[in-house]
Amino acid sequence: MKSKRTIKVNYLARVEGEGGLTVKLRGDEVLDAKLNIFEPPRFFEAFLRGRNYSEAPDITARICGICPMAYMMSSIQAMERGFGVSVDRQLHALRRLTYCGEWIESHVLHMSMLHAPDFLGYEDVVQLAADYPDIVQLALQLKKVGNEIITLLGGREIHPINIKVGGFYKAPTKQELYSLVDRIKWARDAAFETVRWVATLPFPDFEQDYEFVALRHPEEYAIIEGTLVSNKGLDIPIEEFENHFQEEHVKHSTSLQAAIKERGPYCVGPLARFNLNFDKLSPVAQEVAHDVGLEPECFNPFKSIIARGIETLYACDESLRIIQEYERPEKPSVELRPRATLTYGCTEAPRGICWHRYQVDEEGTILDARIVPPTSQNQKVIESDLLHFVKKNLDLPTDRLTWMCEQVVRNYDPCISCSCHFLKLKIDRA
């Protein structure tokens, strides 16, 4: 008779939101691997109906306290495209700088505080800090620099209030931005040290044949605009997203799960961006990646922590470039006039693409909205990783396998609140 085993985590720690995980095994056969998401649905798309287009950034920002910029910027991009306006180079640069701040604070929180303990066998960052106090101190200060960028440009660290459709309520002076330069230079060095450290972590030997999807831009490492590309031939404008991707409801999740039509799971986030846009990273970021041995294409999801580090370093480098080239725009925003439109926006949240669609009437009232956050896109690939990782590591004792499964999930820095906007793990060998 085949032995049965269940690996279960009822409440997954160190992720945003509420979810769990169950893997069922019978002998050497993995029957099922599920990411159970039981965070209650949050109905943001319904809230948006009947609201003015100008409210979309502030309403959607509330979807997440870690990556509000992603929601704000995707909605702003959609509205501006729909109304046929574009912002000038400096306003574009200011948006990119604010987004860099969000990447820094989000990536550092995940790398050093939430994910690194997994690799070294610590329960949490408090235990990690006992043996690696300098690493943790460094992370705290580095994250703070990200927060400072957002505060200066957005008015406050969480849910910025200075950002609107058309630009900003107030644009910073050159002097105000220059006040950040020394701190960001420090942060770039700190990011370099962090990358070197995370690259020395023990990485399980595990690779999968992923389809990576990210935005791509001809002139820059895509963050706030671009077309959608993949390593398996996808190359489409963002408005064609629904022709190629579909979301479905599954019983064990209050979040929709996305897949590429007729191909299945796909992967978004730092590793996807690194693999697809390596050539657009700044020379120093490319050099550091080579130095630590991370080369595109990397198919080991555990190494996403290094990609996050590279992106953190890049975000610091890019912030410095933007500040050096900054000239305060004459007006902090462009004028716009609403018109009836079906319009789309897509930007690169720290965890991957954040796609929006809005139908707006001639008065600027939102009639319909659809938001596809990164974590709902990564759910299927997380379940696929769990299935294959457990198959490959059946000889591990259940407690060790459970630990590793949690780590598999955290490779993706899932933001469950965003996707349904939580995590428990169960391995069932019964």
Place this chain on the structure above:
Amino acid sequence: MSVSRRFVDLKISSKSLKSKANILVIGVGNEYRGDDAVGPYIARKLKTKGLPRTLIEIQNGEGTLLMESWRNAHTVILLDAVNSGASPGKIYRFDAHHQPIPSRFFNCSTHGFGVAEALGLANRLKRLPPCALIYGIEGKTFEAGAMLSPEVERAAEDVMERVVEEVCKRGRIY
């Protein structure tokens, strides 16, 4: 920057608390989630009391921001809702230097790095103010859009009085 360059400066910048306040009271919570709003609720009321040498803040409980806020304070008092299964309105008082904070008490946090983790990490890194107190109030409902429950509202009044006493006592000492 060259990759051959070594990171050399681990010095951490220091920022003073605004004014001469060295007592920091932080109301932690989400004002739109029922009893989770009790920390901010008490903080708003305390702001009208004109407490000496005291800065009062409202935060959402993100751990790193909490650690940054209390960096230069002599005393920090955190006010937060608790979800431990006890009777609604039950009041807890912890001294972070002498009592471990059960993370299950304060589990409504961003990415699992909230009040309990910030206190634990700060303790480990010797970044806790000399005096760090936490008042927790057991909540009844944490539903989106809900108001404070009557039990928690009554307890909030009690906690407010106790915080005023703590602050006045320490304001005289420091």
